[in-house]
Amino acid sequence: MKDKKTPGINHHFRRESKIMLWWLLGIPLVLVALVFCIGPYLLNILNAPPRSATSMTEQQFWTLIEQAKGPGGDAQHAQRLGQTLAQRTSQEVVDFQIRFDQFREKADQGDVWAAGLLLNRGHGTDSGFEYFRIWLIGQGQAVYESALSDADSLADLADSVATNPSEGAEWESYGAAPYHAYLALTGKDLFDALPSPQRTDLLGSKWDWQDYSDLVLEQRLPRLWAKFGQDKQESDLAVQKAIDNYQSPESLQVTGLGTVSLGDLLIHKSYGPARVKTLFANDGVHITAIMVFEDRESSMLLTPTAPENTVFWSRAPS
Structure with missing residues (x-):
């Protein structure tokens, strides 16, 4: 004989169903409420200009x-x-x-x-x-x-x-x-x-x-x-x-870099890696090259710049 104080299987099922129903309906309602409450705040953060990394006005x-x-x-x-x-x-x-x-x-x-x-x-x-x-x-x-x-x-x-x-x-x-x-x-x-x-x-x-x-x-x-x-x-x-x-030379001697050839991978101090596409000897001393950064080309000076012969290019690690 079943104990009347002990809930049956149907009772458990109904209770669990109510809990699941609250989860299914309650959570979306809570999320919608949160969106309305904090949505404008988040949009302001996302749309705000990036904070300056400098204290100089x-x-x-x-x-x-x-x-x-x-x-x-x-x-x-x-x-x-x-x-x-x-x-x-x-x-x-x-x-x-x-x-x-x-x-x-x-x-x-x-x-x-x-x-x-x-x-x-x-x-x-x-x-x-x-x-x-x-x-x-x-x-x-x-x-x-x-x-x-x-x-x-x-x-x-x-x-x-x-x-x-x-x-x-x-x-x-x-x-x-x-x-x-x-x-x-x-x-x-x-x-x-x-x-x-x-x-x-x-x-x-x-x-x-x-x-x-x-x-x-x-x-x-x-x-x-x-x-x-x-x-x-x-x-x-x-x-x-x-x-x-114009016919680009296959290679040229560049101060600080040695022999630079077409296709070489060089590293610019601020722009990053680029490959040599075309070489130009401007006046026999200063060497300019068309460098390929990812999918964009740029004509740039390879030799050190005046007045203190600053070196901006280096060889890629082998």
Whole structure:
């Protein structure tokens, strides 16, 4: 005879069914409630701009840029910027470089590239665009911000660019000034002190230079095109002729690297690994190569850079 105080199998089944039903219905309801409660908070976190890794404010950065302005071109501005930074702490130099990289990456826009192409009379390589953005930052906050909102505004600087025709609107030494200032202060490599990753724009532009035909340039940058359009077209013809007639050597001797051959894997200090596609002996001393970073090509200098023969390339570990 069954004990009436002992629940039967049906009772257990009904109880377990109720528990399962609460789990099946309750958990989704709880999750929906959580989404409504904390969803906006999570969206704000996800949509917020990345927090800066530097304590240097934008205004402090632009103040240092202004202090380095003066007569002359790339070399003179680089010297003044280096002297200014050398009077700061090593951490301030690191902070300055982080801000510099942020503004340089922010200027990675198609219209800005096109403006540099025209200001530099048709010279629009990847390395040339980097040096152009360095030049743009060196012009100060007002010019920089105007260029990002209206790249054609750089036509106002055409006359000042013409005073230094050998370098145009491309500054290489200026971009290396923080590196040399940090080296003088600490004896160490600035790139080793930067948060990782830095300087990633070389591999991640969201625009395509092939979208900028001559017609597009004339429409989007009418003032610059009126001044430099003919120079750009003549440069295109000269470059295409040089490409058609050029045969890359299989290998060249490069200071600090030894014999560099086509297909070699080299490591750039800030950009990472790349393979040699084409070699150019610019003047018998300086060696430029077309380097392939993943799926993008860039023309870059392999030999150490002035003024202190800084080495940016090394061999890949064997």
